[in-house]
Amino acid sequence: MQLPAAQVAVLEAASADEATFVDALAEATDLPPETVTGAVFELEAEGLVTVSERVDETITLTDEGREYAEIELPEISLYEAALEADADDDPVSMGQVIGASGLEGPQVDIALSNYARKGYGQIDSGEITADPDADPASDEEASALQALAAGEGLDDAEVRDQLERRGLLEISETTIREATVTDDGVTELMAGLETAETVGQVTPDLLTGGEWEDVEFAEYNVEADAEQFEGGRVHILRQTADRVKDVLVGMGFQEMEGPHVDADFWINDCLFMPQDHPARTHWDRFALEQPTHIDDLPEELVTDVERAHKEGVGPDGEGYHSPWDEDFARALALRGHTTSLSTRYLSGEEIGEIEPPARFFSVEKVYRNDTLDPTHLLEFFQIEGWVMAEDLSVRDLMGTFEEFYAQFGIEDIQFKPHYNPYTEPSFELFGTHPTTGELVEIGNSGIFREEMLEPLGVECDVMAWGLALERLLMLMYGFEDIRDIHGTLCDLELLRETEVTY
Numbered sequence: 001m002q003l004p005a006a007q008v009a010v011l012e013a014a015s016a017d018e019a020t021f022v023d024a025l026a027e028a029t030d031l032p033p034e035t036v037t038g039a040v041f042e043l044e045a046e047g048l049v050t051v052s053e054r055v056d057e058t059i060t061l062t063d064e065g066r067e068y069a070e071i072e073l074p075e076i077s078l079y080e081a082a083l084e085a086d087a088d089d090d091p092v093s094m095g096q097v098i099g100a101s102g103l104e105g106p107q108v109d110i111a112l113s114n115y116a117r118k119g120y121g122q123i124d125s126g127e128i129t130a131d132p133d134a135d136p137a138s139d140e141e142a143s144a145l146q147a148l149a150a151g152e153g154l155d156d157a158e159v160r161d162q163l164e165r166r167g168l169l170e171i172s173e174t175t176i177r178e179a180t181v182t183d184d185g186v187t188e189l190m191a192g193l194e195t196a197e198t199v200g201q202v203t204p205d206l207l208t209g210g211e212w213e214d215v216e217f218a219e220y221n222v223e224a225d226a227e228q229f230e231g232g233r234v235h236i237l238r239q240t241a242d243r244v245k246d247v248l249v250g251m252g253f254q255e256m257e258g259p260h261v262d263a264d265f266w267i268n269d270c271l272f273m274p275q276d277h278p279a280r281t282h283w284d285r286f287a288l289e290q291p292t293h294i295d296d297l298p299e300e301l302v303t304d305v306e307r308a309h310k311e312g313v314g315p316d317g318e319g320y321h322s323p324w325d326e327d328f329a330r331a332l333a334l335r336g337h338t339t340s341l342s343t344r345y346l347s348g349e350e351i352g353e354i355e356p357p358a359r360f361f362s363v364e365k366v367y368r369n370d371t372l373d374p375t376h377l378l379e380f381f382q383i384e385g386w387v388m389a390e391d392l393s394v395r396d397l398m399g400t401f402e403e404f405y406a407q408f409g410i411e412d413i414q415f416k417p418h419y420n421p422y423t424e425p426s427f428e429l430f431g432t433h434p435t436t437g438e439l440v441e442i443g444n445s446g447i448f449r450e451e452m453l454e455p456l457g458v459e460c461d462v463m464a465w466g467l468a469l470e471r472l473l474m475l476m477y478g479f480e481d482i483r484d485i486h487g488t489l490c491d492l493e494l495l496r497e498t499e500v501t502y
């Protein structure tokens, strides 16, 4: 029998009595392991050897993991500082405890995001408590890091996954293959093997000399292990945002654009949000220090909005009967929702008066001073949208959402009655998380009230919404913590491997 040189060498080096590792065959034949792997598969295809394989895992600590194994986990430092500050009796200021803990930079985030999860205590609105019964000495993640640093293994899969997610260890997998010569292989070996010359690479000489016509070319081995390349790619949030835009354009919507920093007038007053509404003080807006106020507001609109706030609209109108201050409306802030774009467009300020029927959307960033947690970020993307047409009803609103979300494979939208000062009726939207099965709030919506539309000069119905792009991603890709896709704690593997297929 004639076989390529590598196969002859491998078959001769292998044994019929026991399985031989590819690495051992590589050493015995003096061939690179990938060549041996290729040869082994080809011999298997000829029925001359059998191949068995298993996947071996090696766990190694990252630099950060090694650091925590030596010093301690940031959440433990935070816990110790909180205990020291007597946080087991009363909640104490988080800033003070962080200062005392000696944690700095990203470690603060890391400590905060693991603290409550691991039962060290609670963090709420700038205050921290420490559970006196928590015991850092029995912290499973800390013990696992120490065991790994000491060269021991780690069997607890849950702890291992958690540490991997935290980027404290890396798991690499290698496929180990072994070959055993079959009876047919033995027969061929006894009969004597001849070496067939094969050519792996076409050269200019082969081509110009015409030799290529007579040589035998080596076959491609598509199963050989190859190096994995991790190039840059578009973030799944961006990919999904682009997809959302495509879907909305497909549904007949036009895109709105506008300032990230805007006057409260456009963000709140035009939405019939009373100036003493708790959200306007406690919504923790990010105010601007420089400049503090907008220069221009359309005068006539200011008068009409003020009147709606004070007296309401129509003959039986009811306003808020509370003071309305133009200076307050001129104050600048990072927008807490993109409904500021909707008020700008509806007022005619952006592209002139809009005639019904019309549909507009934006997929843009908004800013809220929330507490960072698995479902809340301080900056996130809102899918804003509105439809202006005669005689709109809640059926139109729900139908639009069903059509929109179905494009992303989400077919079980649920609605809950809600309240917004600017819509009546109002609905929150929920979807089911694919892995936890929990209901996740994904948006807020409603039909704009007269008190909002009349001053803007809109004479027909407008239904509108603000949906959370990141929450849509959670439903689509099944991750449970928004920080898996954003920021310093993101899950690189998830970002690398998630296919955006819709």
Ligand SMILES: N[C@@H](Cc1ccccc1)C(=O)O
Binding pocket: 336, 337, 338, 339, 420, 423, 444, 445, 446, 464, 465, 466, 467
């Ligand atoms: N502005 C609302 C969303 C919304 C927009 C338009 C109408 C109703 C609700 C929010 O941020 O939650």
